[in-house]
Amino acid sequence: MTDDPVLFCLHFLGGSARTWRRLAEHLGPAARCVALDLPGFGDEAGQPGGGVAAMADHVASRIRAEAPRGPWLIAGNSMGAKVALALARRHEDGDPDLAGLAGLVLLAGSPPAPEPMDEARRQAMIAWIDADPETRRREAEAFVAANVAAPLNPEDHARTVEDVLRANPAAWKAWLTGGACEDWRGRVGTLATPALVVSGAEDGDLGPEAQAALTLPHLARHRHAVAIGAGHLLPLERPRALAGLIRDFVAAPPETAEAPTLPPAFAALMGSERVNTRLRRALRERMREPEGPFCLSPGARATLSACLDRVLPQAGPGRIDLARRIDARLASGTGDGWRYAALPPDAEAYARALHTLDAAARAAHGRPFAALPGAEQDALLGRATSGDLPAVPDGLAPALMTCWFEELRGEAVRTWLAHPAGLAAIGFTGIGAGGDDADALPGYRLTGLNEGEDWESPVRHVPMTAGDAR
Known part of the structure; x- marks a missing residue:
């Protein structure tokens, strides 16, 4: 990405635009954060909320109004990540209002599949949001505490509890009974948009295993980082570390997921005159x-x-x-x-x-x-x-x-x-059995068990105790 991008930030269930304040401070000039309130939350608490598509419409209209110049990204925490995935699909399908989307930052994201959640806990969350003020405050305190691995600083904790308390109960229930349960797997498919996925190691429902199983398969170009000792509310728990990950992601988005490379010694053998042209071409084609x-x-x-x-x-x-x-x-x-x-x-x-x-x-x-x-x-x-x-x-x-x-x-x-x-990993040297001029370059002179030619020694880094990797 050539210009400093805009990062549109979408919060978790019960959060607000204020969730992203510390991350924005740590990011500094690397990206301009535009934190948005989703319908029914924060300053948009007067709205009743809705499903994933309705929230995506709301965000798309805000992005259109912002009219970012150059590349921009969407960051979503939990609920916000599912909305971000829906927007990325619309972008890849050619929505002109979303032109310029250059990356996704998915933090403890709700996946395209129905969100894994214990049904008893879901029903309890639905019940207390309509309770009396004292019960609501007690449950909001418990909700925030249960979603972090270690207590937040008092200021962040108090602000987050207040955000939960000002959420529109209709929007809260609309997510738990609707948006979180929606199945977007077929609609999202596999996205080409580069993505940074961060999961909290202590996140019970949407931790590393859930992200690997439910989110990463939908991302052709992704980088997955695990925040050790963190839970679900990553922008509040790890703002400094997230800022570093996002800066690195902006500077070098993943081209493919974990492309393998060759050890220098094997690469040198593959490019040497000992390997004939046809075989070298075939091996390079296999690397694609x-x-x-x-x-x-x-x-x-x-x-x-x-x-x-x-x-x-x-x-x-x-x-x-x-x-x-x-x-x-x-x-x-x-x-x-x-x-x-x-x-x-x-x-x-x-x-x-x-x-x-x-x-x-x-x-x-x-x-x-x-x-x-x-x-x-x-x-x-x-x-x-x-x-x-x-x-x-x-x-x-x-x-x-x-x-x-x-x-x-x-x-x-x-x-x-x-x-x-794979051949390099087992120290296989058989590709060097003769170049284009096989008469001038005989393959092997030493044929005893574990005997090696001088030209083999840099490659055969795996000890052979039985048999031979030729």
């Missing part, structure tokens, strides 16, 4: 991220990604996006030439198997598969291996889940090893 078409829904892609993280863990940043590559392969209709005869065609088998796995997770734990801890995911995958998962409508039969999961494991390894970064 597939651009589509794809066939899995965002939710199914998230489940697939979570499965692959358990089947073939990849440490650190720059991981190969196996789920994206498998999804593109499924959409292309290509394959390795065989499948279990009992399984339907690959794309259908994957969609139905991932639906089965996610349904089993929700039945056993009340959460999607991608939001579960690793141990619970492993237990469900173990049941898939043994054919012990329950049958679900439109899913795969338990016995077929065993076949599918065997296929998935093989495809995960093949896809990982097809990428040069």
